Amino acid sequence: MDLLLSIDNLNVYFYRSEGVLKAVDGISYNLHKGEVLGIVGESGSGKSVSVLSIVRLLPANGKIVDGSISFDGKDILKLSMNELQDIRGKDIGFVFQDPMSSLNPVITVGQQVMEPLLWHNLCSREEAYKRAKNMLGMVGIPFPEERMKEYPFQFSGGMRQRVMIAIALICNPKLLIADEPTTSLDVTTQAQIIRLLKNMRSELDMSVILITHNLALTSNFCDRLIIMYASNMMETGGTKDVLNTPSHPYTRFLLDAVPDIEVEKELVPIPGTIPDLINPPEGCKFHPRCPMSMDICRTEKPPLFPVGDGHYSACWLCGRE
Amino acid sequence: MTQYIIKRIGWIIFNLLVLSLIAFILIKNVPGSFLELQILIGQAGTMGTGLTISEVEKVRGVETEMMKRWGEDVPLWQQYLTFIKGLVTLDMGPSFRWPTQTIEEIIANTFPVSFTIAILAVTIAIIIGIPLGVLAALKQNSWIDYLVSALVMVVSAIPNYVMAVFVIFLFSFWIPILPTYGWGQPKNYILPVLAMSFGPIGSIAGYMRTSLLDALKQDYIRTAWAKGGTERHVIFGHAMKNSLIPLVTILGPMISHLILGTVFVEGMFGVPGMGQYFSQAAGSRDYPLMMAQTVIFGLILMIMNLIVDIIYFFLDPRIRVSRR
Amino acid sequence: MRRFLTIILSLVILSSTFLGTAYAEKVFRWSGSWGNTWDLSFHQGFIWVHMMGLTEGLIKWDKDMNPVKGMAESYTISKDGTVYTFKIRKDAKWSNGDKVTAYDFEYGIKYILSPKNGRGSFFGGAWYIKNAKDYANAVISDPNQVGIKVLDEYTIQFTLDGPHPDFLTTCALPTLYPMHRTSIEKLGNKAFDAGNLVTNGPYKLVGYTPNVEYILEKNPYYYDADKVEVDKIVGKLGGDPFLMYRRNEVDLINVGAAQLPVIEKDPILKKELITFPQSTVNLMYFSYFEHPAFDDRRVLTALQKAIDKEKICKFVYRGLAKPAYSVVTDLIPGSTANDPEVVEKFRFDPEAARKLLAEAGYPGGKGFPTVHFLIHSGQANDPLILAVKSEWEKNLGIKVIIDNYEQGVWSVKRFEIQSEPTFTFSGASYLYPDPAAPLTLNYAEGCLVASLKTKDLVEKVRLEKEQTEALKAGDEKKASELAKRIHNIIYTRSTPEARKILSLVQQAQRTTDPKKRLELYRQANKIRDINMYSSFPLVQPMSARLVKSNFEVPFNKYLVGFPVGFAYIRTK
Secondary structure (H helix, E strand, O other): OOEEEEEEEEEEEEEEOOEEEEEEEEEEEEEEOOOEEEEEOOOOOOHHHHHHHHHOOOOOOEEEEEEEEEEOOEEHHHOOHHHHHHHEOOOEEEEOOOOOOOOOOOOOHHHHHHHHHHHOOOOOHHHHHHHHHHHHHHOOOOOHHHHOOOOHHHOOHHHHHHHHHHHHHOOOOOEEEEEOOOOOOOHHHHHHHHHHHHHHHHHHOOEEEEEEOOHHHHOOOOOEEEEEEOOEEEEEEEHHHHHHOOOOHHHHHHHHHOOOOOOOOOOOOOOOOOOOOOOOOOOOOOHHHOOOOOHHHHHOOOOOEEEEOOEEEOOHHHHOO | OHHHHHHHHHHHHHHHHHHHHHHHHHHHHOOOOHHHHHHHHHHOOOOOOOOOHHHHHHHOOOOOHHHHHHOOOOOHHHHHHHHHHHHHOOOOOEOOOOOOOEHHHHHHHHHHHHHHHHHHHHHHHHHHHHHHHHHHHHOOOOHHHHHHHHHHHHHHHOOHHHHHHHHHHHHHHHOOOOOOOOOOOOHHHHHHHHHHHHHHHHHHHHHHHHHHHHHHOOHHHHHHHHOOOOHHHHHHHHHHHHHHHHHHHHHHHHHHHHHHOOHHHHHHHOOOOHHHHHHHHOOOOOHHHHHHHHHHHHHHHHHHHHHHHHHHHHHOHHHHHHOO | OHHHHHHHHHHHHHHHHHHHHHOOOOEEEEEOOOOOOOOOOOOOOHHHHHHOOOOOOOEEEOOOOOEEEOOEEEEEEOOOOOEEEEEEOOOOEOOOOOEOOHHHHHHHHHHHHOOOOOOOOOOHHHHHEOOHHHHHOOOOOOHHHOOEEEEEOOEEEEEEOOOOOOHHHHOOOHHHOOOOHHHHHHHHHHHHOOOOOOOOOOEEEEEEEOOOEEEEEEOOOOOOHHHOOOOEEEEEOOOOHHHHHHOOOOOEEEOOHHHHHHHHHOHHHHHHEEEEEOOEEEEEEEOEOOOHHHHOHHHHHHHHHOOOHHHHHHHOOOOOEEEOOOOOOOOOOOOOOOOHHHHHHHOOOHHHHHHHHHHOOOHHHOOOOOEEEEEEHHHOOOHHHHHHHHHHHHHHOOOEEEEEEOHHHHHHHOOOEOOOOEEEEEEEEOOOOOOOOOOOHHHHHHHHHHOOOHHHHHHHHHHHHHHHHHHHHOOHHHHHHHHHHHHHHHHHHOOHHHHHHHHHHHHHHHOOOHHHHHHHHHHHHHHHHHHOOOEEEEEEEEEEEEEOOOEEOOEOOOOOOOEOOHHHOEEO
């Protein structure tokens, strides 16, 4: 498979009045064409920041201080604003978490879906209208022509997220980044949206990065998983490997926290709290919450140890072997 | 929409009735009367010729013909009905203070002047204030932003009569091209409008800055960037549209305030507007003018609010659609 | 670009100067406030109508304020001084060309007196006319009973209620002006609008924008039009006068003490400054309250002697005022304002004041009641009031509280009975140079009231309030009984000095010999100045004006310093 995206040693810092927050602390991964990558972690783990960096959409106080991002052979960090704007929306489509606030309340849905086509000068207005209508139909919005004249507040939550997906896919992107696309939706709608994403991926033949805090959503959609905790990558590998043989204590905690309807299982809350990222703990960031932490965990940051085929874990327990 | 406007107009009329009733009761219960004040302050103060207290007392209680409808020989409710009748039939009688002018004449002569000046001042404020606010918001935390913010603070804090003196010095002394005083020619509009527009420029620029900054923080702006929008697309196509809507809400009260609250500027430049008539009405116990003032003020404020709501209706789809 | 702008700019400036000079008309522009109507029956600012020469009475004042014949061609006065017969000049015309007749005078004076029309407090000479006061106060309703009689189209006769030598000079005041009957009857209120107002004086009203400006033009039908030099008078009713004057937009402005330092520093302005005394006294009055300390003449003398008026004039007024020891200014004939005895009695002497206060039982102000100054919002910043407070507190050790009320509330509080000693502040102006101007019979009667002890005065006020209630309730019997009691208080409890003043004034009004009359008024003035304590004269302010050097304006010292008449303005 061809390499589409390659991230190497990405470091993103947020400059706040309280101090410098390391939002992404040196992570690296690759994404191949057609591959679906899931990035899983609690909120504040840096998973969103790591993908927003791909199109340099960080807030004003956020800065990429080190590392390289290569997308489709282009060095993202060296692109001019114009070149970057050319990639955004056209080659990389984004779906955000809250479809209500992510859609402009005073612009019609149709206009918002058409905008990426028009802004990138991909076609005429009439053509854009047609394509937007088709796309809305494809993502499962009934009566797309009438609904294009309506405003976001006239749509239900699930329908809005379908609109967001339509916007992200209208230019036929090479990569779709879905940042917690289902978090604000109810459980049934969540499943529908994931199913839609899955269908669209196979139909349009693109790569997908799915960001979620819910491991359960990844199992039958993602090819590969990255588990993130406190700005660091904890574990990565094939979805089945990670879910069936988790090698990092944090991953195990996450798996225990997944509600499973079939197996009547007690939800196990992770003890402790997420560390303060301005003054993070030394060594492994997880050690204050880790029941198996050792002396080395408190002083030295673990590298990614291979634990299987393409399966890595940043835990000293794995490195000892 | 038409139904909605009719309903609102009905409310305005009801509110005016309540307002005028409250005003009527209050005004009738305030101590002092027009004649006493005229005699004690207007005359004895400056020109009394050895006027003795007993002479003044003789004048107390004397009512001239024009004051009869406000007199105490008929019950209060009847006086109020007379007032309402005058209001409805546009025959409110003469002002006490301006005895040869009726209330309708005063309003008919002065309202167009006050209204024109207010609209001009707000127009200038919009033309200057919005770009200033946008500039400050886009260059947030730069020297431009600090300069605009400082300017906003200064012009909002300086009362318009001080601004009046400032513009007089600027355009009549340092660059002597405009007269300080007078009315009738287009050039006479320039200084008063300018003096009046400073405050609104400040508030519009400040409001626009905050409103745009707020809009730029919204999630849909991130979406617009993610869609590959340029600054033009994102800021003017998406953020501005949202930040202009709340701006409309401050324009209504701003215009009504400018129509009625410009006494100093009127006096300073010789603008024949409503402010000077109204500012003296309460102090001199000119009942007809006080009542008219209350009703007019209420009416202007409510009509401005109605207009704002109608504009809002067209600007904000959320309201437009839900009221359809 | 800059060059282009400079050219445009200079063109604008040049063209505006050309426009200014190409105008051959002589225009006089002044800054002043104006009443709110041109209807003479509303007396607000009425006097100014006269000054501006819009209307003219049978008598007018020359530029030195001597009464001379105006609309009258000749007049005769009966031997007993009560009947005045005027012959109106045949060439007298209204500004629309109509002739001025005796009927216009009858109509105008009765219009002003009529209780149905506007209302003022001062009627001047009009109240000397028989039954005029009763008609104005609605005691009688038949205007034919008023002593005005038209003998023929050009002859009018006034019958007065007694001899009043000053009636002639008051004929120059607006309450005895003619009015144009046809236009008023036809147009009603609109007759007083610019363009409609018909006048008989040297000017006519051609433009009036309330609160902004009015424009007068020469009346071509005026009999003396040849002698009127200025073609157009523009009165600007707002703006910042000092700025407008310096920008050359007005030719005459009033200035106050605040502007003096600026004027002193500017050689041109200094030359254009004109100051002259004014026939006005700023006073403080007793309100209604009951306290024995204020019946004690030692206390009242001490209070007056404790005020350093020289210092107040120098620092508060920057020299634009002089100390006043009489309520009648020295500009009025027969005034005793400069009488050494009067001045000595009330001259600033803190030692003597403290001694007098101690003798009265209040050494160092101990035990003296707190004094209140009842003032209205318009006086809140008056430095004179603050100065008196500080003088009393510093020199006598008494406590003064300033109670500041909104004007309307003040006008009511002013007449309430106060629980503690209270003063109010006011000014008194005398409108024409005649001893009778301040010393009317009314005033003399007022002196009786003013001489009452505080407790008697309070009793009188209580009875008057009861009387008003009784009248409202329709109990005529009770009301007349109360009136008798009030009369009794005034005439039996007033001081002999006050009664002496009354008899002197009554005597003076019957005296036709000018010398004797003046002496009687002088005596009355002196008795009042030395023995009456209900009002304290403070200062006599001076007027200060800036006049452009190309104009010569005769000023009126009696009418708060406005021009005697626009007809007398000369260009240089």
